[in-house]
Amino acid sequence: MRTSIFKCEAVTPxxxxxxxxxxxxxxxFELRPQxxxxxxxxxxxxxxxxxxxxxxxxxxxxxFEGLHRLESMIFGSQGEKSPFSxxxxxxxxxxxxxxxxxxxxxxxxLFGTFQMxxxxxxxxxxxxxxxxxxxxxITYSKKVPEVQKDLTDSLxxxxxxxxxxxxxxxxxxxxxxxxxxxxxEKKDFLNQPSRSKExxxxxxxxxxxxxxxxxxxxxxxxxxFPTLAISREKVAxxxxxxxxxxxxxxxxxxxxxxxxxxxxxxxxxxxLRKYNEADDNLNPLRKAFFEHMAPSKxxxxxxxxxxxxxIYQNVGQRPNTTGKxxxxxxxxxxxxxxxxxxxxxxxHKAVNNSYFARILLMASKISPERDSRDRPVIYAKVGSKSYxxxxxxxxxxxxxxIEGVI
Numbered sequence: 001m002r003t004s005i006f007k008c009e010a011v012t013p014x015x016x017x018x019x020x021x022x023x024x025x026x027x028x029f030e031l032r033p034q035x036x037x038x039x040x041x042x043x044x045x046x047x048x049x050x051x052x053x054x055x056x057x058x059x060x061x062x063x064f065e066g067l068h069r070l071e072s073m074i075f076g077s078q079g080e081k082s083p084f085s086x087x088x089x090x091x092x093x094x095x096x097x098x099x100x101x102x103x104x105x106x107x108x109x110l111f112g113t114f115q116m117x118x119x120x121x122x123x124x125x126x127x128x129x130x131x132x133x134x135x136x137x138i139t140y141s142k143k144v145p146e147v148q149k150d151l152t153d154s155l156x157x158x159x160x161x162x163x164x165x166x167x168x169x170x171x172x173x174x175x176x177x178x179x180x181x182x183x184x185e186k187k188d189f190l191n192q193p194s195r196s197k198e199x200x201x202x203x204x205x206x207x208x209x210x211x212x213x214x215x216x217x218x219x220x221x222x223x224x225f226p227t228l229a230i231s232r233e234k235v236a237x238x239x240x241x242x243x244x245x246x247x248x249x250x251x252x253x254x255x256x257x258x259x260x261x262x263x264x265x266x267x268x269x270x271x272l273r274k275y276n277e278a279d280d281n282l283n284p285l286r287k288a289f290f291e292h293m294a295p296s297k298x299x300x301x302x303x304x305x306x307x308x309x310x311i312y313q314n315v316g317q318r319p320n321t322t323g324k325x326x327x328x329x330x331x332x333x334x335x336x337x338x339x340x341x342x343x344x345x346x347x348h349k350a351v352n353n354s355y356f357a358r359i360l361l362m363a364s365k366i367s368p369e370r371d372s373r374d375r376p377v378i379y380a381k382v383g384s385k386s387y388x389x390x391x392x393x394x395x396x397x398x399x400x401x402i403e404g405v406i
Contacts, residue, residue, distance in 0.1 A: 002144075004153050004183035006136045008160070011175040011355075012243045012347050013100060014128040015113055016166040022123055025115075029094030029126040031165055033086045036136060039165055040155045041075055046362065047158070047193065049214055049229040051200045056212035064224075066211055070204075074152060083144045084152060090134035094126040106244065109171055109251035125167060130243065133179070147206055150185060151199040157189035158196045162346055162360050172247050172345040172357065193228055220395035226342070226362035232399045233360045236406050240355040243347050250345050250357065250406075267405045272302045272392075280319040282312065282327075284389075288382040289325040290317045295380065295387050297371075301329060304366060304378055305392040307341040328381040331367035331391065335381050339366045342395070359406065363395035 016035070017027035045067060048054055054067035076082030097114045101107050107114075113125040128134065136156060140149050157178060159165075164174030178189060189195070204211055214229060223230050237246045253262040260266045260275070269275035273282065281302045284295035303310060309330040316323035331337035344360040367376035376391035 001142065002140045002149060002183065004138045004140075004149070005181045006138075006156050006178050006184070007180040008134050008136065008156075008176045009179045010128050010130050010132050010134070011177055011349050012130055012164070012173050012247070014132075014134075014164065014166045014174040014176070015097065015110075015125045015168055016127075016174075017123075017125045023094075023126065024096070026096035026098065026124040026126050029090075029128055031088050031090060031128070031134060033088055036088055036165060037075065037086055039159055039163065039169075040152075041071065043155060043158050043163065044071060044074060045225060046227050047196055047200060049223065049227040050193070050197050051214055052204065053212040053214050056210075058210045069209075070211075073207075074148065083148070084138050084140045086139075087137045088134060089137075090128060091132045093132055094128055096126050097124045100127065103244070105248050105253065108253050109168065109173075109247050113167055127166075127173075134176075145203075145206060147199060147203045151196065151203050153184040154189070154192075154196045154199055158192050160346075161192040162344055162358065164346060170341055170344050171251060172243070172347045175243075175347040177349060220361075220363040220399065222363040222365045222393050222395060224365055226364045228360075228362065230364075231360060231362045233358060234403070234406075236357045236359055238354075238356045239350075239352075240357075243355050246345075246347055246355060246357045250359075263406045267401055268303055268306055271401045271405060272306070272398075276320040278319065282315065283319070285312075285327050285380055285382055286315060286317060286325065288380070288385070288387060289315070289327065290323075294385075295389055297388060298390065300390040300392050301378065301380070302392045304329060304376075305342070305394065305398055308337065308339040308366065308378065308391075309335065325382070329378060329389075330381070331369070331376070331378045333379050333386055333388075335379070335386070337367070337379075342398075359402065361395065361399055361402065363393075366391045366393055 016029055016031050018030035021028040048067050052066050054064050055061055057066040057069050072080050101110055101114050160176055163169050166174040217230050240246055249263045252265045254265055255261055260269045274280050284299045287293040288295055312327040314322045315325035328335055331339055342361055346358045348356055367378050369377040371377055376393055377388050378391040380387045380389050
């Protein structure tokens, strides 16, 4: 047996909850090994198309076959035991999310993790405080090749570079850094994602399997799932004094009158929607409610690129007015479909103890339903009617807007 141990430090609050342990009016914090493995799988999938075509394996073309075979070798599957076990230990110093929401400017970013009102009796999440430590221990079977161990180890660093653990990890919560450890090569933690790509290539070479190398993709034409092969990234908010500054700017904060007061809400409302302007992108849906005029099937809801569902409340008949219209937009006709944001925000602590953000955009299709021109079909529920409209997958435009706003 070989073991790798990673001592990590939370950079931002790590939100997670136990399945059954309650602490006063909140769930006790628990970071489960299955959750860590799930995050490792997600980022492994994001990595694979950088190295191989996921649809080819041993000369046969089948959707995601190459990806699934590699994933089962690294993580195991229903018919194949995992080649490693994983455990997590952490400080017993968690606090309820209610302690964070005392800062009103953070409440929007924590939506869904705390009690929303008098009628809400669900316990709040708890969080591991910034500066708290946790340890990930990975134990490998004797049969695991060294390069496979190195590749798996490197995923922990890969995650710390782009993501985190727990709820709201895409929004900058749960970010962490590796501060110490043993049983692994330190070089595997440098130059990410290049090192993980290199190790995956070496692993595939050792397998001697017929896998088709990936083709270089220059544009942001969306893939079926989020992948680093179709992405853009940038560093922002360098030399910030506090992680809260970054969170506030990268979540959808608005004034009581609905005006954007953060970089994120400026991007979504002003740049994408044209909020309260004469050409407000919501106008065709206003007409559907107030004038019973079905929107054109060519109508593109520009904000849909930022994630679904979207619920618009108190919509008035004209821009800059309020009214009784409620509009729900989803990627399924029954309104239950979801699509997470394409943005992955991780927050990092620099050598001088200041903070900065890494913003990663991974372009993926926002709806499984496509029209005859392979455009995404989504649905706007306006009153009792559901209208098919088009989603927005112009990720090149989105990235240009991000570069201009953030």
